Amino acid sequence: MSKLILSSELLNSLVDGRTPSKDDAYHIYQDAEMDPTDLYKVSQFLRTKNKGTRVTYSRKVFFNLINLCRDTCSYCTYKSEPGQAKVSMLSKNDIISLANVAKKQNCTEALFVTGERPEQKYQEARTWLKENGFSSTIEYLVEASEIALEAGLFPHTNAGNLTKDEMRQLKDTNVSLGLMLENSSERLSEEGMPHQFAPSKNPKARIKVLQNAGELKIPMTTGLLVGIGESPHELIDSIYAIKEIHDKYQNIQEIILQNFQPKLDTPMKSSPTPQEKYFKTLVALTRIILPDMNIQIPPNLSPASYSSFLSAGINDWGGISPVTQDYVNPEFPWPRINDIDTNCTDAGFHLRARFPVYPEFFHMVNPDLVSKMSEISDSENLVSVEYAK
Numbered sequence: 559m560s561k562l563i564l565s566s567e568l569l570n571s572l573v574d575g576r577t578p579s580k581d582d583a584y585h586i587y588q589d590a591e592m593d594p595t596d597l598y599k600v601s602q603f604l605r606t607k608n609k610g611t612r613v614t615y616s617r618k619v620f621f622n623l624i625n626l627c628r629d630t631c632s633y634c635t636y637k638s639e640p641g642q643a644k645v646s647m648l649s650k651n652d653i654i655s656l657a658n659v660a661k662k663q664n665c666t667e668a669l670f671v672t673g674e675r676p677e678q679k680y681q682e683a684r685t686w687l688k689e690n691g692f693s694s695t696i697e698y699l700v701e702a703s704e705i706a707l708e709a710g711l712f713p714h715t716n717a718g719n720l721t722k723d724e725m726r727q728l729k730d731t732n733v734s735l736g737l738m739l740e741n742s743s744e745r746l747s748e749e750g751m752p753h754q755f756a757p758s759k760n761p762k763a764r765i766k767v768l769q770n771a772g773e774l775k776i777p778m779t780t781g782l783l784v785g786i787g788e789s790p791h792e793l794i795d796s797i798y799a800i801k802e803i804h805d806k807y808q809n810i811q812e813i814i815l816q817n818f819q820p821k822l823d824t825p826m827k828s829s830p831t832p833q834e835k836y837f838k839t840l841v842a843l844t845r846i847i848l849p850d851m852n853i854q855i856p857p858n859l860s861p862a863s864y865s866s867f868l869s870a871g872i873n874d875w876g877g878i879s880p881v882t883q884d885y886v887n888p889e890f891p892w893p894r895i896n897d898i899d900t901n902c903t904d905a906g907f908h909l910r911a912r913f914p915v916y917p918e919f920f921h922m923v924n925p926d927l928v929s930k931m932s933e934i935s936d937s938e939n940l941v942s943v944e945y946a947k
Contacts, residue, residue: 601871618667619660627673668706703731714914772807781814785832845871
């Protein structure tokens, strides 16, 4: 019996509810390299079975709070150095002004992003924080989140490896938190690899943060960065690392699969973006390994073909902003929400706006925040159609 027939039998067993082992996933990937058709069919089936034909997104405003960072990743242009024109240190007045603009655009998510503990490396960050009345970035994040809430937005913070106590503080004002695992392989932190000078990207440290969030019952967004020098098996291992956390704590609300895009002025500027077939295969594998997970790709990073990923099993487009750029990937503008809606409809799906926390995770959120969201939510805990227009 050929390997392809064995793979088809294995995929058919997943339709009936079997959970694939890691070795199963390796085998399915190897066969999909030749022909991914059966894998896509099964991933579509599992997405439809578990998520229907609804595709969601979060209408957000991106607060680029402090982009100094103690880490240096070989592919990153988000990080700035003191004296560079792109340094961002938003004052409280900046946050208030931007929050008010976002509210007028009916945004619901306030995405707060910072570099990894900038005050540990830069005197400029320590001085700026002190001048604004704070001893640490986390103190500022707490107040920034309160400002966003007062404006009618709902915070989601991505600030690197937060401690358990820091996450506990943010749970009062944030409906969810985010931390990209990127990859579970320690090889990517070795000499010459993209995380060599980024201690916070050590996978053990990141997994510990995700576990701590699970103990605190905080809905977490995490994900993988595809195409930074990993092997396919390392990516599959990384999916299973996330699965293990979710199986134990049930707090991983979504997995982002982000395709690497090379950037000028970085050591990886000549590294290619992953081929679309490879990327889609990993997306489909994530669906069959975690059939009821919310899975998203950033549509701005696949501008010519993002709607085709619906056939690989995704059910979400992530945060999209009508107000601010993607400061992590500024060369890739957000698609217009109306265009996404049209593409979804043409593919047989319907687009709905969600909050930064998915409906099925509302039970983990501070009840005061749930009450605030209820003012503009519908019976399914999505943003009401009237408000999202």
